[in-house]
Amino acid sequence: MRMLLFFDLPMITNEEKRNYIKFRKHLIKNGFFMLQESVYCKLVLNPTVANSVMKNLEENKPPQGLIQMLIITEKQYEKMIILLGESSSEVLNTDSRMVIL
Numbered sequence: 001m002r003m004l005l006f007f008d009l010p011m012i013t014n015e016e017k018r019n020y021i022k023f024r025k026h027l028i029k030n031g032f033f034m035l036q037e038s039v040y041c042k043l044v045l046n047p048t049v050a051n052s053v054m055k056n057l058e059e060n061k062p063p064q065g066l067i068q069m070l071i072i073t074e075k076q077y078e079k080m081i082i083l084l085g086e087s088s089s090e091v092l093n094t095d096s097r098m099v100i101l
Helices: 014-029 047-059 074-078
Strands: 001-008 033-036 039-043 064-073
Touching: 001 074, 039 064, 047 064
Parallel strands: none
Antiparallel strands: 001 039, 001 064, 033 039
């Protein structure tokens, strides 16, 4: 499953800018990677993990702005079409697991 997070946060005052930076750092620290500006994605194994992530985001959301979450399956995510540009391969973007013995 993929969690897609879309947000639009105000950045007029210094406090709003700090809230934006704090929220963005929280996303990255918790495994989200940026698809586009203000669009982040996270791979989750099941709905229980997704609910846990949503609860964590609810506890760490900024006081103002718009934050939306969309949960889709891997098949739906794989069908994403890139109309312009190219996908970034800097981020490990797979659900496969590596076991080292």
